[in-house]
Amino acid sequence: MLGPLEVVGQGGALGLGGTRLRAVLATLLLHPGQTVTLGQFARGAWVDPPRAVASNVRTYITQLRSAFAMAGEEASRLATRPEGYSLVVHAGELDLRVFEALVDEADGAVPDAPGRAADRLREAMRLWRGEPLAGLAVGPLLQDEVTRLAERRITVTERWADLALQAGRHDEVADETARQVRLHPLRERLWELLMLALYRSGRQGDALAAYQEAYEVLKEELGVAPRGSLQRLQRQMLAADPALDGPSVAPKSVPAGRRPTRPRQLPPDVPAFTGRAKEIARLDAAALGGGDGSPAIVIVSAIEGTAGVGKTTLAVHWARRIAHRFGDGQLYVNLRGFVPEGEVMSTAEALRGFLDGLGVPPDRVPAGLDAQIGLYRSLLAERRVLVILDNARDARQVRPLLPGAPGCAAVVTSRNRLSGLVAAEGAQPLTLDLLSRMEARELLTRRLGAARVAAESVAADQIIDLCARLPLALAIAAARAITHPELPLAVLAAELRDARGGLDAFAGEDPATDVRAVLSWSYRALSPDAARLFRLLGLHPGPDLAAPAAASLTGDPGRPVRPLLEELTGAHLLTEHRPGRYTFHDLLRGYAAELAELHDTEEERRAARHRLLDHYLHTAYTATMLLEPHAFRPITLTPIRPGAATVPLAGPSEAAGWFTGERQVLLAAVGRASSAGFTTHCWQLAWTLTEFLDRGGHWHEWVASQETALAAAERAGDRTGLLYTCQALVRAYGTLNRPEDAASHMERLRELHADATDVKGPAQHHLRESWIHHLEGRHQRALEESSRALALYQAAGDLYGEAACLNAVGYYLIPYGRAEEGLKCCQEALRIQRDIGDRRGEGATLDSIGLAYRHLGRLAAAKEAYQRCLDVQTELGHRYYQAHALVRIGEIHLDSGTPEAARDAWTAALAILDDLSHPEADAVRAKLHRLGH
Structure with missing residues (x-):
């Protein structure tokens, strides 16, 4: 596929006939081992699909099978499915897959062996025979893939050059990048790599000449000068900067925020994991359904079951077992679906955690939830990522977090039956039951040792029965036996029998009715201080906490709290799931809160909550x-x-x-x-x-x-x-x-505000009122309100507020033909803001100054002010205000008679606004349309 489509069988190259047949085959090859629907064929092989897509596709499938048979291939390779057709492709048969595998191998070798990584990428680059799928009449689905592959090819080439430079292969990089800039003269990154390779090869003059050529090409083709990184590299070369001699100065091959990182978010596996062979096999079949073991199209397995039955343990164990199949990363989130209503994780919160894990900078996250979901699924497109959505409350919480691309898989755990996912998303439900007696006995054997269990076989069976074969209860019972090796299992069984009862959440016929007794063993063995801390931890809102929060609960910060936390983790009543951060199971949280109700007074519990909230608030x-x-x-x-x-x-x-x-x-x-x-x-x-x-x-x-x-x-x-x-x-x-x-x-x-008495409060209110009046078109009222706010802030000696109001007053004066007066106000605001270090206010005021200069007809000064505004907003990372400044810069260019420069500024602004899903993007798009772009 990495060039004109070519298929080689045992007897040589296959004759595939016309371009439509080849387009149908290419669509199948884009989804190896997966079912390709008629809709996908229609979008892949036709720009304007015929009415009889099904009969057309059936004809082409028949022709493909004939071609395969003539080449000595098995007929079963191209299979008919209820929803469409699938083509089995074995390992090493598809150049696109080999290419991606070599790139993955290279990524795995970095940073320890840049030379080896460069070799893998060079090998991947040699697989290309020309433009991908060249010569095909393709529909939108294939066209999108052609575009993606072309971009992928050049980014891998840039990555190779970066690694080869780190390995000292300067001449080799110089030769290759010189060829590449002829093919892609607008790729500034390639020019940077060429310059650096030439410079490190001792060819400083050639490197500087390359910069001049890049400058002329970019100015002629785009009307812009090279960006800052290319300019900085030229300045370093002119100064013979020693930093250029080492690999650390090579610019990154992919701009920050463009290429997602490979998250590894899975929690640790549980040692001595036991049983669940049938469930693991079902998960394998669901999520690794491709005929050659490759990830299938998105499969959701909803692992359901009661609390403590081991849903999370199974999901994490299975995920770690097959993580290598999802080389682009694994995402994990505990959705906290069964904590009190106000503390359940929102979809937006979980989504942001995933975007952070995928390496999306905060300033590139769109404002709208729908746009965030779109960004998330776009990042997963054409990638192999495993998503674990743990402890979900309902399908609505989960649905936006499901990946939407082939190659990804998702596993959802929940105490509820997520029938909505089964019906709408085709989820494959997997209800997790209690351990079988054999699995439960194996759990005890692996934890306690075969000899001890065999010596007291009857007592071990009694413990299994009294724990209702619930994994959580068995694990805690085993922990007590491990920490008391001198205690016979029969005594432990008797203790459990005498303490029968159940947590309220598992009353009635629920099989976990004896968990409280098991938990009480660990609790009663604690020291008094650790027992008190455990109870108070039930008051924490979750999902986890650090040592200072635990110390605040105890109310004795002078006494080290870490030994108490270690005692709780040793008793399996608490887990240090990340260094320095502790959490526990919902059952344990409920049990701790129950104990606090029993043993601590209302006054003591409220005082502990007060200290905890003080800890968080003051910090x-x-x-x-x-x-x-x-x-x-x-x-x-x-x-x-x-x-x-x-x-x-x-x-x-x-x-x-x-x-x-x-x-x-x-x-x-x-x-x-x-x-x-x-x-x-x-x-x-x-x-x-x-x-x-x-x-x-x-x-x-x-x-x-x-x-x-x-x-x-x-x-x-x-x-x-x-x-x-x-x-x-x-x-x-x-x-x-x-x-x-x-x-x-x-x-x-x-x-x-009607009866407020604080001076600054009304000042703030007048300033906000001025903004509302301005938005509503009442500019005189806006000026009046901002003037009132200015007087109040000046009376209070509040320089921050005074500067903000001076800027507002100046801004509102400008449209009234009082631009000179407004400019003076804004310049005074800018002076104050620079004195007090208010960079945010400085950015806003520079925008106003640019407006004033524009009204005065001083376009060069206006452009300079807006450019300084853009620099400040870029420094602060406020992307919306960057776009706003770019829009203003474009307007100045248009006023100055340079529409191409205006186009460039507005195009940059539109990219930001679209990325943020901001409605002002339409206005900028209209500006570009009026320019004919």
Whole structure:
């Protein structure tokens, strides 16, 4: 396929006749071992499919079988399926597969052996015989594949050159990249590699001449100069920068954010995994259904069963067993489907975790959930990724997370019957039952040793019966036996018999009625301090926690908490699923909460929750002020309770890292604070999350947390909380382009502002009012409101607010023929912002200055201001504002009589807005259309 389509059988090349027959075969080869439907054939072989697609395809399949038979191939290779046809392709038979396997092998060799990796890529490149599928009359499905393969070829070539340079093969790279830039003269990356290869070969003059040639080609063809990386490389060469002598300066072969990483998110396997052979075989058949063992088209296996039956254990064990079949990575998420309602993981939260795992930078994540789903599935297209969706609540939570591409597979675990997935997505349900008696006995034997189990065979059988063959119960019973080797199994069985009973969640006929007794063994063996910590952990909202949070629950931060956590993990009551982060099973969480109800007073439980929320609130407040001290008006926290610990954070990087690790916990803490009656903690926690969630593109989580906080403040009649949450929701809904929702909260702010007494509060309100009036076209009112806000901020000595208002006043003056006056206001705002280090405000003010210069007819100055604005927004990573600046730059170019430059700026802006799924993209598209593009 990597060139004109060619098939070689035992007797030589096959005569395949016309282009339509070859297009049908190519469509089959795109999906080796998979069923190709009539719809796929129609999109692959025809631009305008005939009405009788079925009969046409049937004719071509018959011709293909005849051609295969004449070449000595088996007729069974091309099989008829209920939904279409499938073609078996064995390992090594398809050049496209061999190509991808060699690329995968190269990726596996990096970074330890760049030379070996380069050899594999060189071997992959030699498989190409020309343009992919050259000479075929193809439909859109095949055309998309041709386009993808052509791009894949050149990116692999660039990757090879990068690795070969690291291996010191400078002359070889120079020769190959010189040929490639003739074929692809607009690929700046190729020019960079050519320059670097020439320079390292001792040909500095040739390298600089290559830069000049690249400059002329790009200016002539695109009307733009080379981008910054190519310019920096030229400057380094002119300065004979020693850094160019080593491989570390070679630019990355793929721009950041363009190529997803290979996630490896699977949790650790369970040692001594036992049984489940039948279920593993069914999973193999479902997800590895291709005739040659290659991944089939998306298969969903819903592993259902009661809590503690081993759904997650099986899913993780199986996934690790076949992970090598999914070389592009494995994604895993615990959806927390059976925690309290407000703490169930949202689809948006899970999706963002997957996008993060796939290496998508936060500033490239679209605003809309549908666009995020589209990005996620696009990243998985043509890749082999295994997705484990653990502990799902229902089909609605899961459906957007399912991959939509061949080569991927998904496994869903749930306590519920996900019949919706079976009906709509063709999921293959796998109900996980209790262990068989043989499997249960094997579990005990592998944990305790064959000799001990054989010596007390009757007692072992009694333990199996009393644990109801539930894997979780058996594992905990085995752990107790292991930690007490002197204790006969008969004594353990007697203890279990005497303590019969069940957790409330498993009452009635549920087979897990004896789990409480088993759990009590481990609990009763704990030291008093560890037992108390275990109970208090049941108050934590989850999904996991670090040591400072555990210390805050105990209320004794001076005493090391890690020994207690180690005691709990040793008793199998807690798991350190990541270094320094602890979690436990839902059954254990429920059991711990039950024990807290029994043994700790309401006052003690509330005090522990208070300390825990203080821990998160005060640490999050510190973190958000480190990230962006000018982002919000600071709130006032109540003093932290004695016994609550905080995490020391040294700077913005540590703050961002802490937020990243605790994001899910903080979102759950907002919900828990609301349900437990900690109203102030609820809205203040939501406030601290605003900057981090906004920067990371977690906009749906931002709205959800603020709505939770708003509801809590409304119930408690907390006017301060209402003010802050309404302010945040105005901004959040505006970011999501939901103006009606933003306006409704602005109306609420007007009501709340009526009797406000704080000076800065009304100032903020007047500034927001000015923005609303501006959006509604009441520009005079906007100017009046911003002037009122300016006076209040100046009276309060608030430089941040004063600068923001000066910019607003200046901006609103400009359209009234007062551009000079407006420019002076904005220039004064810029001076203040630079003095106080307000980079965000500086970017906004530079935009206003550009507008003022444009109104004054000073186009060169306007362009410079907008360019500086673009630089600031790029530095801050605010992609929407980058697009806004590019739109303005394009308008200046058009005013200056350079429409091609305007086209380039608007094209760049449109790419960003489309990537963000922002509605302003249509306006930019219309601008380009008017230019004839």
